[in-house]
Amino acid sequence: MQPLIQTENPTPVGATTLDRLALHQAGRILALGLEGAERRRLLDLGFVPGARIEVELENPLGNPRAFRVLGGVVALRTEQAARITIALENPAS
């Protein structure tokens, strides 16, 4: 049994990272490039592979930004957002 996404190699073709999304742009989480307590904390907050995620807010200084995921809003700093791999949502859908 192989998992769909290998976290050791988290950037399939056509994917990007959460920090590169523009404000109000949305995508689906592919993988979390984080480990340990940090990873569990994000999973608890709803950053689950497969979940839809949207850039909800940008603070007045540009970083951190807040993301809407699974009905909640959670702020992350850019370095952390860069560790989350995203498949861009099809604009037509």
Place this chain on the structure above:
Amino acid sequence: MSTTIGAPGGNHEAPDLLGMVESARDGYGDALADDAMEAYYAEANKITSEVVDAQGRHQGLSFDRRLDRILTSRIWGFPAMILLLWGVLWLTVAGANVPSAMLATLTMEHGYNLLHAAANFLGAPGWLSGFLIDGVYLGAAWVFSVMLPPMAIFFPLFTMLEDFGYLPRVAFNLDRLFHKAGAHGKQALSMMMGLGCNAAGIVSTRIIDSPRERLIAILTNNFSICNGRWPTLILIGTIFLGALAPAGLGSLVAATSVVATCLLGVAFTFLVSAVLSRTVLRGETSTFSLELPPYRPPRIMQTLYTSLIDRTLLVLWRALIMAAPAGGIIWLISNITVADQSIAAHLIAFLSPAGWLLGLNGVILLAYVVAIPANEIIIPTILMLTLTIAIKDPSLAGMAQAGVMTEFADGNLVRRILTAGGWTTLTGINLMLFCLLHNPCSTTILTIWKETRSAKWTALATLLPLLLGIAVCATIAALVRLTS
């Protein structure tokens, strides 16, 4: 594989669960946890879609999302924050005046006279009634009437902002600045809480998970000017700096000087945080994930209850325990005479050279030593000591009794008394700076000890702001004297 976990009516028989876990862990690594999480959420989604009716779905943006876009926007984010904070402080200062005056009349006139009458009736000796009534009682009554009304206004207002959901947005807005200082965005909340009371601010650092960043927040909390220090700043700003401005602009200049001192405290918070995180508290910056919960109408009654019981009464009780002995000590040092002079006069003479070096004077330093338990009694102690010891102006004689703390409503009179005590504009400015930069009050020191359980960090939190204050005041005094 089946990832159904805890499904209603599911099969709960589990043969060799540990063996399954082991073999699954080998194949999956982190992905196993992800799959499990995914399954939890899928299951939760299924259940909610079955049992929860989502009604009244808005077209377009909800109120929450629109409000968030304003409160965190590039244009309105910071002005909204400053306006709300200014509003809370203004309501606190303005709203506390009348009840404070009423409590002062009740405790320091009626209660005080009643106690003296009772002491006379019982035939208590003068030293006993002086120590207990003029010292211990008056010290406690002073702190009670000056401290209770602002705290009973500030804490509920602050708790309501918290309850409404605004405070996480402040942490969100300010995180970039704290991040640059190597600290955590949630320090914004303990910093704001410190404007009410540093002891409460120290306790509120518990929301910061990383011990390193929590210590930074604890060590810098004293740079938030607490309720007990606002009155000193406002009075000195008014009678020394406001008086320098042309008529009509006086109150504007005074208010600006107070706000400037407060903002200087914020600047010191960032500066000292940055220095600490690069020296004694070096380390990885922890990750930052901050939930921005939906706004909700504050529960007013519950807020009033919890903020009055948990915050106001707790802080007031600690302050009273500290202020009562301080009042006793002030009375004792003013009334015990050694070699033709009261102990207070000896101490002032001893502290005067250091006071001169800092652009202050011996009276101010002595007041700051005896007022370690409660900053609220700084001004009354300074006035009493100035009137009874520092000046021998016959036109001001008899306005204060040794050891009995004194205050006057008339700003011009206070200015006349202090000027007669040798005060200049430099004294006024440096007192405002020293008010910002000196050791925390004993309640706060005790709280730091309780929260850190470390003598080292408690000592650093106590001495760091004091040494900074000495350095800043001495530098300014030297510069002013060299250039004039």
